[in-house]
Amino acid sequence: MYKIRNALARFMYGRNGVDQLNVALLWGYILLWIPQFILALTLRSGLLDLLFDLAGLALLAVMFFRIFSRNLARRRAENQRFVNWWWRMKSSRQGARERHADKDHKYFTCKNCRTICRVPVGKGNIVITCPKCGAQIRART
Numbered sequence: 001m002y003k004i005r006n007a008l009a010r011f012m013y014g015r016n017g018v019d020q021l022n023v024a025l026l027w028g029y030i031l032l033w034i035p036q037f038i039l040a041l042t043l044r045s046g047l048l049d050l051l052f053d054l055a056g057l058a059l060l061a062v063m064f065f066r067i068f069s070r071n072l073a074r075r076r077a078e079n080q081r082f083v084n085w086w087w088r089m090k091s092s093r094q095g096a097r098e099r100h101a102d103k104d105h106k107y108f109t110c111k112n113c114r115t116i117c118r119v120p121v122g123k124g125n126i127v128i129t130c131p132k133c134g135a136q137i138r139a140r141t
């Protein structure tokens with residue numbers, strides 16, 4: 001057992017291994033089974049089934065390629081981009097939920113720089129000056 005572990009460690013030395021992006025690819029592969037299973041029960045389309053098989057295989061191929069890749073700089077950059085994107089998705093969804101729950105304020109997105117401006121409810125027609133870029137937003141609260 002020790003010999004195998006040692007050989008594996010030597011083989012994996014200098015390779016990318018499992019990072020967050022590879023875990024996500026594996027999840028994508030597993031989650032593909034759900035629509036594939038439903039489609040197999042309802043549509044019974046051989047072509048769609050094949051397409052799902054191919055998509056799953058492609059995900060697995062990319063994952064294994066990334067695990068055994070020796071181009072660490074590039075793999076790390078890919079992983080970082082993915083982690084950043086995931087974090088933005090997560091925080092923007094959470095932010096949207098919090099803004100929805102906030103009944104005392106209204107939120108406007110600046111058309112110029114996409115900053116979200118918060119104003120109290122019940123002020124009528126107002127002009128908001130964006131704190132970041134100074135653009136004016138006409139709004140009704």
Ligand SMILES: [Zn+2]
Pocket residue numbers: 110111112113114115130131132133134135
């Ligand atoms: Zn702005």
